[in-house]
Amino acid sequence: MWVPLCHGVQRWTEERLSGTARGVAPVAPVAPVGLDPADASSAAALALASSAAAALAARRRRLAARGSGAMARGASGAEEQSLGAIYNPAAVDEFFAQRPWAVLARLLKVLAGAARCALPTMSQDSASAERLVARRVRELFTELGPTYIKLGQALSVRPDVLPEAFLQEFREFQDSVTPFSHEEAIQLVLEELKLNSLDELFQDFGEAPKAAASLGQVYKARLKNGQSVAVKVQRPRLRETVALDLVIARQMAKCLAIFSDQLPEGVRGTDWVEVVDAFGQRLFEELDYETEVKNAQRFRDLYGDQEKLKVPTMYPSLTTRKVIVMEWIDGAKLTDSSAIRALGLQPLPFISIGIECAMRQLLEHGFFHADPHPGNFIVTTQEARRNTPFFSGELCVLDFGMMSEMPKEARLAVIQHIVHVVNRDYAGMARDYHHLGFISEDIDVRPIVPQIRDYFEPRMSNSAAAAVSFKTIIDGLEEVIFKNYPFSVPAFYALVVRSLVTLEGLALSIDPKYRVLAAAYPYLAKRVLLDAELRSSLFELLVNTKESESRSNRFRWDRAIDLLRESSKSSVAVPGSTRTREGKADDVGPFLDLASSLIEDVAFRQTLVGELASTADVMIADIIGGAMGGDELRKRLGIQKNDEARVSDVRETVNLIAEKVV
Numbered sequence: 001m002w003v004p005l006c007h008g009v010q011r012w013t014e015e016r017l018s019g020t021a022r023g024v025a026p027v028a029p030v031a032p033v034g035l036d037p038a039d040a041s042s043a044a045a046l047a048l049a050s051s052a053a054a055a056l057a058a059r060r061r062r063l064a065a066r067g068s069g070a071m072a073r074g075a076s077g078a079e080e081q082s083l084g085a086i087y088n089p090a091a092v093d094e095f096f097a098q099r100p101w102a103v104l105a106r107l108l109k110v111l112a113g114a115a116r117c118a119l120p121t122m123s124q125d126s127a128s129a130e131r132l133v134a135r136r137v138r139e140l141f142t143e144l145g146p147t148y149i150k151l152g153q154a155l156s157v158r159p160d161v162l163p164e165a166f167l168q169e170f171r172e173f174q175d176s177v178t179p180f181s182h183e184e185a186i187q188l189v190l191e192e193l194k195l196n197s198l199d200e201l202f203q204d205f206g207e208a209p210k211a212a213a214s215l216g217q218v219y220k221a222r223l224k225n226g227q228s229v230a231v232k233v234q235r236p237r238l239r240e241t242v243a244l245d246l247v248i249a250r251q252m253a254k255c256l257a258i259f260s261d262q263l264p265e266g267v268r269g270t271d272w273v274e275v276v277d278a279f280g281q282r283l284f285e286e287l288d289y290e291t292e293v294k295n296a297q298r299f300r301d302l303y304g305d306q307e308k309l310k311v312p313t314m315y316p317s318l319t320t321r322k323v324i325v326m327e328w329i330d331g332a333k334l335t336d337s338s339a340i341r342a343l344g345l346q347p348l349p350f351i352s353i354g355i356e357c358a359m360r361q362l363l364e365h366g367f368f369h370a371d372p373h374p375g376n377f378i379v380t381t382q383e384a385r386r387n388t389p390f391f392s393g394e395l396c397v398l399d400f401g402m403m404s405e406m407p408k409e410a411r412l413a414v415i416q417h418i419v420h421v422v423n424r425d426y427a428g429m430a431r432d433y434h435h436l437g438f439i440s441e442d443i444d445v446r447p448i449v450p451q452i453r454d455y456f457e458p459r460m461s462n463s464a465a466a467a468v469s470f471k472t473i474i475d476g477l478e479e480v481i482f483k484n485y486p487f488s489v490p491a492f493y494a495l496v497v498r499s500l501v502t503l504e505g506l507a508l509s510i511d512p513k514y515r516v517l518a519a520a521y522p523y524l525a526k527r528v529l530l531d532a533e534l535r536s537s538l539f540e541l542l543v544n545t546k547e548s549e550s551r552s553n554r555f556r557w558d559r560a561i562d563l564l565r566e567s568s569k570s571s572v573a574v575p576g577s578t579r580t581r582e583g584k585a586d587d588v589g590p591f592l593d594l595a596s597s598l599i600e601d602v603a604f605r606q607t608l609v610g611e612l613a614s615t616a617d618v619m620i621a622d623i624i625g626g627a628m629g630g631d632e633l634r635k636r637l638g639i640q641k642n643d644e645a646r647v648s649d650v651r652e653t654v655n656l657i658a659e660k661v662v
Contacts (some may be wrong), residue, residue, distance in 0.1 A: 178212060355519045468517055
């Protein structure tokens with residue numbers, strides 16, 4: 001019953017909407033097809049529709065006065081301007097409070113589409129039925145437009161959330177979104193760039209878009225100076241469409257708050273309205289192409305020094321809020337392994353470049369790409385920046401509309417947490433939940449250490465800790481913290497988590513055995529080892545002052561070796577590093593600063609001196625035993641197996657440090 005009901009009310013509402021907009025008197029409210037006035041639910045729906053019709057009639061004269069054609073387009077532009085360039089929930093609510101018919105029509109369209117997706121399938125084969133439902137959802141998202149397409153793009157790289165059938169369908173959102181009218185796009189380019197014809201600026205301009213995305217479409221063109229450029233044109237009336245979806249989502253979020261006690265335990269404390277508002281703020285920013293240009297230039301300034309990473313050149317003077325002109329990039333999408341190999345390259349090294357860049361974004365400067373879906377990463381053979389003979393291929397990052405920032409304190413806390421995870425420091429992980437802002441400082445975290453150990457240890461017992469996925473860490477938060485303690489999650493963490501799990505899903509789609517944390521750890525190790533702001537984390541890692549008394553104040557040579565080994569694999573310069581002529585990071589300065597800090601710290605110096613003195617005794621006994629009596633004399637001198645291992649670790653640590661500074 002509900003599918004024809006929703007379709008009937010939707011058609012009925014839209015017919016009266018279109019009639020009223022033309023200045024035609026609305027038809028008397030006759031029950032739409034599928035509604036039975038005797039039925040209580042049908043009567044309620046009819047009453048709702050009748051109320052909307054009354055609102056339409058009250059506004060008929062004002063709408064009719066707006067005219068049609070160019071005047072209507074001007075009115076639409078004025079309406080979008082009234083929404084503002086920056087997302088303001090109150091302003092958006094007020095805007096659509098005067099347009100109840102638009103909210104009603106959109107809501108009914110969403111409900112009708114959802115009901116259509118839920119219809120039973122005729123197939124007896126469960127796999128075929130799942131594919132059919134996935135196709136229905138993809139078609140619905142396409143029909144509903146930009147906001148839902150953005151959602152589909154985010155879900156297309158989440159194998160941990162959706163079955164394979166849905167992933168395959170949603171991948172079409174990455175680069176095959178239906179384009180809008182070419183004539184309308186050209187008209188917008190002319191209006192925004194204040195041109196009488198395209199010939200005034202371009203040698204040639206594509207007759208059809210090269211790609212269409214959720215918010216716009218891209219043309220290939222050539223400027224008068226011969227430079228190939230990409231021209232991105234925003235979809236018409238986009239701001240109003242997105243704002244309408246946000247209004248509905250915000251009302252749904254308020255309903256979730258009312259019925260929060262009925263939600264699963266792990267999400268009861270979530271402020272869903274805040275989540276929607278955070279998404280709305282980022283989405284509105286993405287609609288302003290002038291902001292995107294500024295974001296791209298800032299991104300280049302912060303991360304453009306990374307080897308094999310490319311940011312396209314922007315043309316600020318040829319950019320408006322709805323049209324952007326940038327350097328054209330030829331290459332292959334990061335998820336297209338065959339196309340990348342056809343360029344004579346391998347895909348996995350470029351995944352590692354992207355992961356290391358993501359770690360720098362999140363943990364070094366805090367300015368990060370919040371929409372890292374596959375269509376925004378291109379592997380190219382262009383070599384515009386470097387002339388080194390061994391260099392081949394770059395990873396180009398695109399689309400800087402949705403960016404976010406992570407506060408410095410949060411960045412340092414995340415680094416500490418990841419290092420604690422990799423080193424299986426469960427007490428440190430528990431303390432991190434305070435620093436991350438998930439639980440209050442007045443909550444004693446010591447009782448949850450055994451729970452953290454019980455969760456993580458089985459997942460890391462058969463493999464290196466760095467092989468743990470970000471999803472495992474996030475699931476651990478839910479299992480140990482969110483289900484058992486009052487918690488709060490800062491709004492920006494939603495975008496951080498989305499960015500990390502999206503990148504992880506992207507990597508897994510290329511190589512199911514790929515581990516993002518393992519790929520990111522060299523950069524993290526280098527930061528912990530050489531960044532002066534993380535000295536306390538380094539001291540905590542290298543000296544056991546918070547574990548059992550039997551091991552207290554012992555220097556962890558194994559961790560020192562691990563940090564030195566892993567940090568040598570990262571080519572990224574940390575604060576204080578310089579660059580060689582070849583463009584590689586020179587870390588001698590930060591290593592000397594590290595040595596100075598270690599010597600100046602009294603507690604650390606005492607621990608290290610005591611450890612070296614003890615190790616020296618073992619080394620002398622080992623030399624004497626080896627020279628005079630072999631293994632038997634070593635035993636008589638009290639040299640144990642763990643002593644021999646410690647001597648070996650000390651020697652390796654010294655050798656690794658020498659390699660860094662000599």
